[in-house]
Amino acid sequence: MSTATEQKPLVALDGLSKTFDLSPPLLNRLIERKGRRSLRAVDGLNIDIPRGKTFALVGESGCGKSTVAKLVVGLHGASAGKITFDGTDLTKLAAADRGAFRKRIQMIFQDPYASLNPRWRVRDIIAEPLRSFGITSSKAEERAEVGRLLELVGLSARDGEKFPHEFSGGQRQRISIARAISSKPEFLVCDEPTSALDVSVQSQVLNLMRDLQDELGLTYLFISHDLAVVDFMSDYVGVMYLGRLVEAGPAERIFSAPEHPYTRLLMDTVPDITMGRRNRAPVIGEVPNPITPPPGCSFNPRCPLANDRCRAQAPEARKRAGGSIVACHAVEEGRDTPETVACETGEGARMQLARGAA
Amino acid sequence: MSTTTFPNAPLLSVRDLSICFDTRHGPLRAVDGITFDLAPGEILGMVGESGAGKSLTGTAITGLLERPGRIDRGEILFEGKRIDTLSPDEMRRLRGRRIGAIFQDPLTSLNPLMTVGQQLVQTIRTHLPKSKDAARARAIECLAEVGIPAPEARIDQYPHQFSGGMRQRVVIALALCAEPSLVIADEPTTALDVSIQAQILDLLKKMCRERGAAVILVTHDMGVIAETADRVAVMYSGRVVEIGSVDRVVRDPRHPYTKGLMQSIPRVGSGVQRLTQIDGAMPRLTDLPSGCAFHPRCPRAFDTCQQTRPAALPVEGGHVACHLYQEEPA
Numbered sequence: 111m112s113t114a115t116e117q118k119p120l121v122a123l124d125g126l127s128k129t130f131d132l133s134p135p136l137l138n139r140l141i142e143r144k145g146r147r148s149l150r151a152v153d154g155l156n157i158d159i160p161r162g163k164t165f166a167l168v169g170e171s172g173c174g175k176s177t178v179a180k181l182v183v184g185l186h187g188a189s190a191g192k193i194t195f196d197g198t199d200l201t202k203l204a205a206a207d208r209g210a211f212r213k214r215i216q217m218i219f220q221d222p223y224a225s226l227n228p229r230w231r232v233r234d235i236i237a238e239p240l241r242s243f244g245i246t247s248s249k250a251e252e253r254a255e256v257g258r259l260l261e262l263v264g265l266s267a268r269d270g271e272k273f274p275h276e277f278s279g280g281q282r283q284r285i286s287i288a289r290a291i292s293s294k295p296e297f298l299v300c301d302e303p304t305s306a307l308d309v310s311v312q313s314q315v316l317n318l319m320r321d322l323q324d325e326l327g328l329t330y331l332f333i334s335h336d337l338a339v340v341d342f343m344s345d346y347v348g349v350m351y352l353g354r355l356v357e358a359g360p361a362e363r364i365f366s367a368p369e370h371p372y373t374r375l376l377m378d379t380v381p382d383i384t385m386g387r388r389n390r391a392p393v394i395g396e397v398p399n400p401i402t403p404p405p406g407c408s409f410n411p412r413c414p415l416a417n418d419r420c421r422a423q424a425p426e427a428r429k430r431a432g433g434s435i436v437a438c439h440a441v442e443e444g445r446d447t448p449e450t451v452a453c454e455t456g457e458g459a460r461m462q463l464a465r466g467a468a
Numbered sequence: 469m470s471t472t473t474f475p476n477a478p479l480l481s482v483r484d485l486s487i488c489f490d491t492r493h494g495p496l497r498a499v500d501g502i503t504f505d506l507a508p509g510e511i512l513g514m515v516g517e518s519g520a521g522k523s524l525t526g527t528a529i530t531g532l533l534e535r536p537g538r539i540d541r542g543e544i545l546f547e548g549k550r551i552d553t554l555s556p557d558e559m560r561r562l563r564g565r566r567i568g569a570i571f572q573d574p575l576t577s578l579n580p581l582m583t584v585g586q587q588l589v590q591t592i593r594t595h596l597p598k599s600k601d602a603a604r605a606r607a608i609e610c611l612a613e614v615g616i617p618a619p620e621a622r623i624d625q626y627p628h629q630f631s632g633g634m635r636q637r638v639v640i641a642l643a644l645c646a647e648p649s650l651v652i653a654d655e656p657t658t659a660l661d662v663s664i665q666a667q668i669l670d671l672l673k674k675m676c677r678e679r680g681a682a683v684i685l686v687t688h689d690m691g692v693i694a695e696t697a698d699r700v701a702v703m704y705s706g707r708v709v710e711i712g713s714v715d716r717v718v719r720d721p722r723h724p725y726t727k728g729l730m731q732s733i734p735r736v737g738s739g740v741q742r743l744t745q746i747d748g749a750m751p752r753l754t755d756l757p758s759g760c761a762f763h764p765r766c767p768r769a770f771d772t773c774q775q776t777r778p779a780a781l782p783v784e785g786g787h788v789a790c791h792l793y794q795e796e797p798a
Contacts, residue, residue, distance in 0.1 A: 170661035170662065170663060170664075171661055278749040278750075279518075279749075280749055281749070308517035308518055308688060308750075309517075309688070309690070309729060309732050309733055310517065310728060310729055310732050310745070310746040311517075311749060312732070312734075313732035313733075313734070313743035313744065313745040313746075314745045314746075314747070316734070316743055317742055317743055317745055320741075320742070335661065335662065336734075337662075337736055338733070338734040338735050338736050339734050341734065341735075341736045341737065341738070342734040342738075342740065342743065365736060365737055366737070375663060376662065376663065377736070379662045379663045379665070379666040380662060380691070380736055381662075381665070381666075381669075381689065381691030381692050381694065381695050382691055382694070382695075382735065382736070396631050396633050396634070396664060397661070
């Protein structure tokens with residue numbers, strides 16, 4: 111199941127699951143005879159992230175990718191499965207022992223307007239991890255370290271005196287990055303770090319993140335819905351759909367020869383400035399409600415290749431030639447071999463899944 | 469409202485439009501002298517970073533500009549008549565009937581306390597002389613046209629019972645049910661997932677093409693424009709820096725900002741190790757640089773750029789506002 115076998119991964123998720131309880135209160139259950147309800151936000155995720163590499167999770171809203179980020183940094187407790195970081199299972203760790211790992215795992219959030227305290231000066235925002243982990247011993251040392259971090263992310267040491275509102279969105283995200291790397295972490299979880307930014311600023315932040323990775327040897331779990339950004343940033347890609355990993359593998363493999371019908375659909379719907387007005391295959395349907403997922407493969411109502419087996423049995427993830435893993439009956443059985451597959455759907459729409467390996 | 473349009477006359481003509489906000493520290497000019505024409509049935513994309521003034525332009529055309537914002541210069545001509553000077557009542561009659569609007573968040577643009585049917589019937593009856601039953605029948609037709617399955621049943625449901633993509637379909641039905649000749653779509657797909665975004669863009673394009681409605685598509689996403697629009701206006705700091713056919717602007721951008729913008733967009737399969745970046749950020753309205761607003765970030769700026777504001781110069785079926793093209797006519 112591993113996507114990289116050459117070395118021991120820094121982070122390994124094994125069968126990681128998270129179920130949220132959405133049951134009505136006990137009294138309502140008794141009086142109105144309502145049953146328990148739950149939502150499987152993440153369902154049996156297996157991911158290995160080698161040291162110094164970037165693993166990207168992509169998927170649409172509600173697919174569970176942000177839940178994975180929160181599980182990994184410990185903001186949610188896992189319902190099942192293991193999160194192994196450098197040989198230690200974080201899910202088994204007592205709260206008191208987690209502190210040591212917090213220093214080594216940091217997170218960058220999506221919205222730099224919400225993730226920085228507006229009443230704190232930037233130097234305090236960045237120094238907070240230094241103080242709470244006891245990294246610096248004196249005020250002078252702290253000041254020097256904050257200045258160094260600000261310069262590392264392309265701001266000036268004097269900016270530490272300012273408040274967050276004095277900065278633009280891109281500069282704020284640089285401050286978030288400076289804070290995240292202040293405790294010298296090995297592993298950064300980045301949840302949509304550039305989706306709140308404009309494109310010209312996004313490229314600055316993405317370049318900075320790659321430079322920092324090279325300089326500091328960081329490992330990234332990069333969460334995004336933007337395939338072009340993922341293609342630029344990542345070494346490995348996992349595609350999620352309704353809490354499950356449908357396809358994962360080396361980035362070049364996923365982007366040049368996507369196999370799962372959902373991955374192909376995603377690739378086909380990315381607006382691209384170079385393609386002009388191509389005749390895009392009409393995409394049908396929407397992501398189903400995760401509280402009541404369809405039986406069998408959760409993608410079957412939208413899939414042009416779905417048959418009775420897909421509607422009855424959830425597919426297992428299988429290793430494919432080329433180093434990726436794919437969870438799809440059609441791919442496994444070779445039903446997807448003709449490059450163009452057309453089929454009637456419930457609404458009578460025709461959908462074509464044509465995409466030559468670029 | 470007269471609907472006699474000459475085949476070549478522009479449907480909408482914006483002339484030297486400036487929008488200004490009065491603040492305690494003096495007026496802030498958020499949109500500064502923009503000029504463009506829109507032909508009947510044409511899709512014009514407006515692209516730019518947040519704060520470039522693209523949404524404000526759309527708001528001014530729909531007459532929804534609120535205090536302290538005001539139009540302090542220029543004019544907006546719709547079907548040959550000035551609409552920026554109309555009274556709120558006259559504007560209300562025009563809006564919805566002749567000019568439709570689609571906003572970013574479908575949940576906030578629908579009334580949560582009314583069924584989608586009530587909202588559609590209300591809009592239809594406000595603008596068209598139809599009986600209640602006829603309006604309801606038309607509303608069901610509208611829902612069917614925007615691809616909502618089982619419209620007879622869905623018409624009596626509330627907005628919260630629809631998914632994001634379906635809600636935006638309802639908003640499109642609302643905007644188009646009175647058959648307007650101009651639709652202002654402000655970031656219509658930004659709140660939606662990519663696979664839904666493609667559906668909604670295709671739908672918007674198809675519906676407007678069928679009805680011959682012109683569209684101003686406001687977005688920050690150049691990819692959306694490239695796939696949807698005929699022409700594109702690139703905005704920076706309240707000014708249109710470049711306008712032209714989408715094919716030309718994508719293939720051969722002239723303004724240094726447009727060039728940088730195009731190159732900074734990551735692309736699937738490009739295999740680059742570094743993205744081209746435009747250093748710095750768009751200036752705040754409170755301290756706009758002199759001359760060309762882009763000159764502090766421009767790799768090709770020279771002395772003139774700091775002193776005088778560039779005029780719009782004609783290039784291949786459009787305009788570019790840049791001193792680079794002043795000296796050596798293209």
